[in-house]
Amino acid sequence: MRDSLPVRSPTATGGKSAVDGSAFISLRSVDKFFGDFQALDDVSLDIGLGQKIVVCGPSGSGKSTLIRCINRLETHDRGEIAIDGVKLDGGAAARAVLRNNVGMVFQQFNLFPHLSILDNLTLGPVRARGLELAAARELAEYYLARVKIPEQIDKYPHQLSGGQQQRVAIARALCMEPRIMLFDEPTSALDPEMIAEVLEVIEELAGSGMTMIVVTHEMGFAGHVADQMVFMDHGKIVEMAPPDTFFSTPESERCRTFLQQILRH
Amino acid sequence: MRFAYLLPLLALFGLSGCSSGSWGWYVVNPTTPSGQRNLMFLLDGLxxxxxxxxxxxxxxxxxxxxxxxxxxxxxxxxxxxxxxxxxxxxxxxxxxxxxxxxxxxxxxxxxxxxxxxxxxxxxxxxxxxxxxxxxxxxxxxxxxxxxxxxxxxxxxxxxxxxxxxxxxxxxxxxxxxxxxxxxxxxxxxxxxxxxxEELTRRANELVVTEYRPLEIYTVLVIEYLVLILLVSAAVRWLERRMGASDQR
The missing domain is CATH 1.10.3720.10 (MetI-like)
Incomplete structure (x- = not known):
């Protein structure tokens, strides 16, 4: 049944870390202001297909703003962001490249409370991608099974636990069949006992070759999943390194202090 | 809208029972042909x-x-x-x-x-x-x-x-x-x-021919009252129903 679906396998488009020089997402000297407050300060970053980036840093350091600029929930003020070679400028080409490539999971889940789980999952595929309802339903069933709650398809968001709601939110993003997933503190709003089930789903997704940028404070998870750790402070990327170097020998004082604080408990 | 027709009548009988001689309910008395005709004329504005x-x-x-x-x-x-x-x-x-x-x-x-x-x-x-x-x-x-x-x-x-x-x-x-x-x-x-030719206009026209503003405008008040109470009840019912479909 799976073969009949118009599903793009993440592994087919570059499962291993792409170090072939061509960045799938590239940020060049990106600045973002909220009034006088500078949320991003000269941020440059290249991400290849299949790479997993974990972004950490104190609150207000610009981590969320960074990924919100990548799918244009915020518009950057200076510099350049390109996905698959297309500059994000609000034009039709940029909208298409976002629609075809970028999925997002929010801290607060943001499921549509008035729609059933099925409708939450099929709305984007039907309205934005133009899929037939039957095809969208198959897609929804498939991804709901992948996040391990296929039996909840006819329920409403308020009938599910927080962990289940977040997994539905992940499935909703996957139903758009993105090539990159952005996670904005996906477990920060969850009760402790539900964090594991959500992280497990994200880890499996990472294992399947999905490109992802995850903003999180879950350092254990980061160590398993990340190809690159990014530490941000005051809107700048202060440090970027593979997890083993990042955790064992952080270069900057600020990063060291942050890691000590966050790993203490 | 059958009750809208009945309720003002019930209220009218209640009022006429305790009225002094200055009331002239005959204008809208449903038991006489002319009273009936007048009532229908008023209700037609509905x-x-x-x-x-x-x-x-x-x-x-x-x-x-x-x-x-x-x-x-x-x-x-x-x-x-x-x-x-x-x-x-x-x-x-x-x-x-x-x-x-x-x-x-x-x-x-x-x-x-x-x-x-x-x-x-x-x-x-x-x-x-x-x-x-x-x-x-x-x-x-x-x-x-x-x-x-x-x-x-x-x-x-x-x-x-x-x-x-x-x-x-x-x-x-x-x-x-x-x-x-x-x-x-x-x-x-x-x-x-x-x-x-809605409710109020009808009442005005009847007052001009019958010279009984007190009774006719009282009927008018009751007409609006009943109408609006029914609509309010319907809206509340709809709210409850929509609320039940989404307990957030």
Whole structure:
């Protein structure tokens, strides 16, 4: 049944870390202001297909703003962001490249409370991608099974636990069949006992070759999943390194202090 | 609407029982042929009162939504258009608007307009400013995350509004819409001044021929009272039903 679906396998488009020089997402000297407050300060970053980036840093350091600029929930003020070679400028080409490539999971889940789980999952595929309802339903069933709650398809968001709601939110993003997933503190709003089930789903997704940028404070998870750790402070990327170097020998004082604080408990 | 016919009658008998000699209930006594004829004459206005109010509220909801949306824009010019419309329309008394639409608009726009449509248009325009404010508040009360989630699955503006934002907003503004319908039923009485044969006009006409304003206007009060109590009950029932389908 799976073969009949118009599903793009993440592994087919570059499962291993792409170090072939061509960045799938590239940020060049990106600045973002909220009034006088500078949320991003000269941020440059290249991400290849299949790479997993974990972004950490104190609150207000610009981590969320960074990924919100990548799918244009915020518009950057200076510099350049390109996905698959297309500059994000609000034009039709940029909208298409976002629609075809970028999925997002929010801290607060943001499921549509008035729609059933099925409708939450099929709305984007039907309205934005133009899929037939039957095809969208198959897609929804498939991804709901992948996040391990296929039996909840006819329920409403308020009938599910927080962990289940977040997994539905992940499935909703996957139903758009993105090539990159952005996670904005996906477990920060969850009760402790539900964090594991959500992280497990994200880890499996990472294992399947999905490109992802995850903003999180879950350092254990980061160590398993990340190809690159990014530490941000005051809107700048202060440090970027593979997890083993990042955790064992952080270069900057600020990063060291942050890691000590966050790993203490 | 069979009870609307019965209830005022019951109330009438109650009143006449304890009345002094100054009441002349014979004008609307349902046991005499002339009283019956008068009552039917009065109740006949119900059709136009309802038709006016319901048509006007439907148009004002659509108009109100169209006015509310630019008010929610991030750019300034559409917001200014919204502000000007709301302020201007709210500043004009409904009665004045009815007179202007009926007598003035045909000359300005070179069209002929029936009493009914002049009434509907004036009521709808007048109410649309309030509807716009209700919609704006309702839409603004929907969490920002809903807009962002819609954006994250690449819904366009129209789809986002239609499938995500408005369904949630409408649930919250339903009580206010019910109030507007009640308000509209009352304001429709003003359309009597341009000759619309609704409840109030009918009562005025009967007073002119029968010279019993006390009794006839009492019937009129009861007619509106019953009508509005029924509508309020219906709105509350609808609210409960919609609330039950989504226990958030």
């Amino acid at each position: 059709y136009y009162t309802l038709a006016l109010s319901v048509t006007a509220i439907l148009i004002s909801v659509i108009l109100g939504l169209l006015v509310a949306l630019p008010g929610l824009a991030t750019q300034r010019p559409p917001r200014i258009i919204n502000r000007v419309y709301v302020e201007v329309v709210r500043a004009v008394p409904i009665l004045v608007l009815i007179l202007w639409v009926y007598y003035g608009l045909p000359q300005v726009a070179d069209i002929s307009i029936s009493v009914f449509w002049a009434g509907v248009l004036a009521l709808a325009i007048s109410d649309s400013a309030f509807q716009a404010e209700i919609f704006r508040a309702g839409i603004q009360s929907v969490d920002r995350g809903q807009h962002e989630a819609a954006h994250s699955i690449s819904l366009g503006y129209v789809d986002k509004m239609r499938f995500v934002i408005l369904p949630q907003a409408i649930k919250r503004i339903l009580p206010a819409l019910g109030n507007q319908l009640v308000y509209m039923l009352k304001m429709s009485s003003l359309v009597s001044v341009i000759g619309m």
